[in-house]
Amino acid sequence: MLSRVAESMYWLSRNIERAETLARMLDVNLNRTMDRYSASSGRAQKVWQSVLSIIGMTADLSAVSARETAQTAFEYCTFSTETRTSILSCIRIARQNALGVRAELSTEVWEAINGLYLFVEAQSPRSIAREGPSSFLRSVRNTTQAIGGVIDATVTHDDAWNFLQIGRFLERSTITSRIVQGHDPSDPSAAELQRLLEMCCASEPFAKVRHLSMEPTEVLDFVLLNAQFPRSVRFCVEEIDAALHRISETVRSTFSNEAERVLGRLLPVLEFVQIEEIVAEGSANFALRLSERLLALGAAVEASYFPRVPVA
């Protein structure tokens, strides 16, 4: 397939995934700051600042009054056009990329993305204030998740789909890793662990496998290393590895390009490391190294498959 098309597929699904993450992170934290932390406590401000840093935003909330923290963070993450990491920006980027590969996408996928774009463009802070942010965030989350399903069900599982997979799982593993990075192990309260699980969309799946207890090590083990939970870093990295080897038509656990090499080193770590080692090292520190590897992986995918060649 065309390199340009592969690149657009990758960014398209990364940005859809990112929009979904943003919607969920905002919803989870808005919800919790409504009753758990009184709005005027410094606690809410700290939470929002950490949310912004997880999604890679540099905005400084310390200048904002405590009462307005949530609203400011919300508006910034939703409609800001200054950053590429707001819901609006992500959906615009996704749609822009979809437009460029319209001939390769199924009609259903295109219509779903275009519909989401038209919906989000039609919103304003005022319209959201009327209905409450939750209904807006829910729509974004439902639609972005539905797009993932429509992609799987209507796009041929060829290279185009493989690049969509890589974008989706690279984004997902990155965000899970950064959530763990932003988690403070010195606060082992059930509420804080619950927030972590919810931000990873892992609360109910975790409760299913560990219905009696909520030990910090088990929570971290679940979101980092679980082999079956589709948002754990290990699961995502497995998916990326499979997609890369389907594209290169080579055997897994060998490598034919830089992306596969970076991944080939990372995957066994996630498969064989024990959670106790991670806790001993410090989960934030481990997650930081993990995030760096994932960043290198993204760069290697770009260099291997859509190199920036100067136009002759």
Added chain:
Amino acid sequence: MESMQLLLERYGAAGYFDEYADADGKPRRHYAALARTLAATDWADFRHRVELVNSVLLQRGVTFTVYADARGTERIMPFDLIPRIIPSGEWEMISAGVAQRVRALNAFVHDVYHEQRILREHRVPYDLVYSSRFYCREMVELDVPRDVYIHVSGIDLIRGDDGKYYVLEDNLRTPSGISYVLENRDALKRSFPQLFESYQPRAVDDYPQRLRNALRLAAPAHVENPTIVLLTPGIYNSAYFEHAMLARRMGAELVEGQDLIVRDNVVYMKTTKGLARVDVIYRRIDDEFIDPLYFRPDSTLGAAGLMNAYRAGNVNLANAIGTGVADDKAIYPYVPEMIDFYFSEQPILANVPTYLCNDEVQRRHVLAHLDELVVKNTNQSGGYGMLMGPYATPAERARFAEAIESNPREFIAQPVIPLSCHPTIVGDEILPRHIDLRPYVLYSEEVEVPPAALTRVALQEGSLVVNSSQGGGTKDTWVMDN
């Protein structure tokens, strides 16, 4: 609640030839069943369907980009739900007429770039050809596969007061609009199935396969399974939606200039598995952007070296370079000559009388009658660069008079042709609006005219300009079987 019956009874032809109503205001025979179905429809229900269709079209992104609007706004082309019906006998005449025309125009292009018989015998003046902006000297003595230059064309027809069809314009470079034909039919079938109960119009949805077949036959002689690509200027082009749709339905790769690279006179596209050879390029970019080494050096839409690969016969372009010399508005008056010269046939479809400002006598006539004529710039299309004499202000006329004097080759003039009218939904009424017809013609081994034609409608009252860029809409066009 108002019924559509009342609206239809109130419908009065506007003093022009009306496609739907006869001289007594009654529906013509081929519209009678449609009139009955519409009359039985509740107006509120109908309005609801109109909104439904428009929201579907927007969601699907059946849009075009308006250049005059700096933000590059995407708009849907207004779609009128009342279909235009063409009886089979009329269509046979139309398709034979446009096929004859395209064969003659193709022969003309070949002749111009080879023996120039028609010029040497003074049937078409040399200077008009050589002064054409679209004449391309790189094409001289170049042979193209099967001698086909005009693989895809769209011929604009109008119907005058006398009920006869006339050719208004030939579009031989990169005509667009076929996607509206396909989408309109689809939208109408979904939103208003009752309309199809008494009619079975000929299907249009096999156009992409027909096009693919024509492109396959356009491949260089030695290639058995050609790789076909559609070259688009990209997502900001006003017809991008159409490019994506045709590529998808043909199963062809949709490429931009940046995806192509030329090595040793062979065109390749850059893929995740390396370079892949390209054999046929259905290009939807103009000649001047094809290759920065030959034409506009600032163009990034084409590929450097493409023209050399084309001249070496390693890749074929559809349409060929330089076909614009035949749809130059100043060449248009000579098409009947071409038909006579190459085939000794009578033209099946007549031209609109045309004055060439290049000719001194005709120019004087044009300047003296600017308030009666339509003046067109030979270098522009899409309804841009036009003067509608009777409706223009004296200042506009003066501006055109000056432009004609200083650059006569660039202007032609025609009498105002009263385009036929068709019932059209306007607000809460059904009113007569002017329409035209663009059949598309494919040329591979033979000329074929798929029953997929575009009807454009001028939505403004009294307006005779149907171009989408000028506020035109479209209708579904039903070509009937016997």
